[in-house]
Amino acid sequence: MRSIRTLLGVLAAGACATAVAPTVAQAAPTAPYTALVIDDTQVGGDDTGSWNGGNATMVPMLNPGDQFALEARWSEPSGPKSTRVDVWPPYGETLQEGRTYPASTWPGPGQARLYVDALQCVSDGVGSVTVRQVRRDAMGELTAFAAAYDLHCANRTEVVDGEIRWNSDEGYSAVLPSGPLDFGRVEVGRAPVTRTETFASKGSGDAAFGTARIEGADPAAFTISGDTCSGRVLPTGEVCAVTISGAPTRGRVQTATLVMPDNTGYGQRTESLTVEGWEGVIGTYYPLTTPFRLMDTRNGTGVIGRPIAPGEAVELQVAGRGGLPTGGLSAVVLNVTVTGPTASSFLTVYPADEARPNASSINFPAGWLGSNNVTVKLSADGKVKVYNRAGYTHAVVDVSGFYAGSNWFQPTPPLGAQYHPLTPRRLFDTRTDGGAIPARGSQQGWVDFGAALSPKVRSLVLNVTAVAPAKAGFLTVWSGEGAVPAASTVNYGAGKVVPNLVVVKTRACVDCGRAYAVPSFAVYTSQAANVVVDLVGVFDDGTVTDGLRFTPVSPTRIVDSRTGLGLPGALGANVTRAVTTPPALVTSATRALATNVTAVSPTRNTVVTVWPADTGAGKPGASNLNPGVGEIVSNAVLTGIGPKDRFNVHNLSGSTHLVTDVVGSYWLYPATASQPGSSATSPFTVLAAGHRTR
Structure with missing residues (x-):
């Protein structure tokens, strides 16, 4: 808003201007209307408003040759304020009802003058004026005037637009938006930030809205997550809102435009949306140069120096050891080895601050020697528990890498x-x-x-x-x-x-x-x-391009063919079945799963293979498990999932039951995605x- 100033000299330098008597203040706009509407939110101005005799002193001014201006004056705690719009016809012409004139800051042949106090341009402003009504007296002087206008600087696209009414019975709609939305600095791939744009109806008649949409340079970075405006007729004096979620898809400043069609003279409100994306490391993987032994119950490394007892869960500190950071880890990749068990059993490795899940990490018979790769979520203080179901067994745990769970630490290299x-x-x-x-x-x-x-x-x-x-x-x-x-x-x-x-x-x-x-x-x-x-x-x-990041979960069982969970029964010889991932474990960005797959008591020596379903790809010539007859054998499997969130499992010979536990998911990272939703x-x-x- 600009401070009030002397008007006559500004209207036309060196010319004598006639100021029409100010309109008497009134509570609400009623015909005949004398009003001024300005929306300068696109240019970041502070003159947006709808003024009439009820909230301002309206000062219309007329010079010879239809050189018309209308100024609104009002008071704020900081002092008197004013804003103004001038409309002149092209040289040698008069304003004609029903015509739309191309306009600029200064008039010329075939071009009207349009001056908007709210818009200051380095060079000329460019726009248009649509004349809605012209009334004249017997001498040809204007007695009533109505127009819609829009103006932007010649080197910019941001528009100031609005309505002018003087002694007019031509109604008008006014929609005043709250202004551009800046979402600040947001990490790519994390929870979106929300902002709300409001639209106020301030005209003589109701505001009518079309359907809000987002367009511009980076529309994928923004989503309409709430909308009380679209398709609505909004009575004068009421306000509606559109909520936008900003989730950057690249590590840079991204912009777009919220477009809200309306029944104003300009036909729509357009507000800029800005978010600055930055790339963190959450979900990325950091391998250790060499694996590090965290635990060996045979000699007391890391924990007790004795076998793990039946039903016992030993706690193991992971973070801060073997070159791992002291904090900021979400999960680690372990190799868990069982040696000398006295009974058939299983170990479950899980976050130390969570209840033990109904899942297993490694299954084994009495006297067995073997190992399994285990990806496990860490507790808040960087610990896991290792639970033994039955008998006594020694266990050895080596760590080979970790997934970042926060951005507070600065590993080398900085990007995982x-x-x-x-x-x-x-x-x-x-x-x-x-x-x-x-x-x-x-x-x-x-x-x-x-x-x-x-x-x-x-x-x-x-x-x-x-x-x-x-x-x-x-x-x-x-x-x-x-x-x-x-x-x-x-x-x-x-x-x-x-x-x-x-x-x-x-x-x-x-x-x-x-x-x-x-x-x-x-x-x-x-x-x-x-x-x-x-x-x-x-x-x-x-x-x-199209790299995936990891989100760990506490081990979650999604398949147990012995009970009909995920699969209806044992897999026969040369049988392929598809497993659907439960919706709670996937999002639209999920592309792969980290699982532990266990073959239970196959009737013959066999091979189990896992691969993405619904992609058209045949069974690959590789194996995930090679269980012998009657064995219970586990192996970690990182498998892609198809467009229906499914993966295939195939059994080569005999029949076998299968158990599958999910320990995490891999999701498409927007900043390196070849395109949104790739x-x-x-x-x-x-x-x-x-x-x-x-």
């Missing part, structure tokens, strides 16, 4: 890895290529994703299987840098077929026979054994793979 599930692909099988790895021997494996993507691989997700080892022992999978770490990945008995999932940090191999460095890893075996390695996913450097098809394609003796 995002996951890309792949169609399972066999990288190598020593049974058909090179023969068994000798005891205390190792092999280096590598994968080529092309010159552009290979350097962006931070970790590989592998299903590693020990096949018919000569003696009981273990495999260790690591980046290949330095000595073999004191941690195991697959623990096996003599002659068994034992798989385990591993998320392994890679190193760049510059001498793997490619023209550029490719990601590589190493596999060590303590006893002579054949080894099969299947690639099931990739963790990138946080920048690759299906997240991974850009990683294996061009070549190989292995060699180290």
Whole structure:
């Protein structure tokens, strides 16, 4: 609002202007109308309002040649205020009812003058004036005038618009918005921020609205989440509201426009929407350089130095150990090994501050030696509990990485890895290529994703299987840098077929026979054994298109074919069934699940394979579980889900019951999504793979 000023000289320099007597104040606009409506919210002004004799002193002024101006004057606690609009016809013309004139700050041939006090332009303003009514006396002088107008600076698109009435019986609608909405700084992928735009009806007649919409540069960053305006006729004096949710899709400033059609002369209200997106690390993965042993009940590392008793849950501190941050972790990736159990049982690993779930992390018979990859949510103070169902057993826990749960810490590198599930692909099988790895021997494996993507691989997700080892022992999978770490990945008995999932940090191999460095890893075996390695996913450097981030949950059972949960019964030979993920565990952004799949008492030695459903892809030539007859065997499975939130499970031979527990979900991160709502098809394609003796 601008302070009141001398008007006659401003109206026309050097000309004599006639000021018509001010209109008498009145409680509400009634015919004949003398009113001024201005909406300058688009330009960030403060002159938006609807004035008439009831709330302001209205001062119309007329110069020769239909040079008309109308000013509203009123008082505020800060002092007297005023605002004004001038309308002049083009040179040599008079204002004609029913005509729409192109207009600018100064008139010219065929162009009217339109001056709006609320709009200050560096160069000329450009707009239009639509004359609704003109009345003249016998001398041809104006006695009544009505018009609608709009004006914007020549180098901008933001408009000031409104209505003018003087002694007119032409009614008018006035809609006054509350102004542009700034959502501030919001993290991409987190909860949206809401703001509310109000629209007030201030004309002589009701305001009528169409349907609100969002358009402009970045409409996907904003959503209409509440609306009491669209399709409504709003009586004079009432207010309605449109609520907008701002959720940035990129790590930058994003803008859009809220458009509300109305029955004003301009035909709509348009208000700018602005949000500044920033990319955090929540849900990204950070691999450790080498796995770290958190717990070993055989020697008291981390916890008690004795077997875990029946029904006992031991508490294990995870955060702040082995290079893990002291806080800000949502979940960790563990390898849990069972050795020397006295009875058939299972272990459940779960957040220490939550009730024990009806789920298992690793299942085993008496006397068993084996391990399983376990992704587990942490308690608020960075702890887990390890529960043993029956008998006594020793347990060993190694950690290989963690998922970020907050942005307060600054790890190195600062941006964590995002996951890309792949169609399972066999990288190598020593049974058909090179023969068994000798005891205390190792092999280096590598994968080529092309010159552009290979350097962006931070970790590989592998299903590693020990096949018919000569003696009981273990495999260790690591980046290949330095000595073999004191941690195991697959623990096996003599002659068994034992798989385990591993998320392994890679190193760049510059001498793997490619023209550029490719990601590589190493596999060590303590006893002579054949080894099969299947690639099931990739963790990138946080920048690759359509990367996924992780949200952990307490282990949640979604399949138990023994009771009909998720599957109607045991899977027969060569049978595929689809499992639907419960709605509580997925959102529209979910693209993959972290699960623990258990085969229960198969009638024959078999192979279980899991892959996304409803995508048109056939069963991949890779396995997730290789259970023997009568065994209860678990393995971690990271599987994509199809457009119906389903995944397939296939049993090769005999029949077997299946149990599946979900420990978290992977969701499409908007800042790297190729487009909003993308299906997240991974850009990683294996061009070549190989292995060699180290």
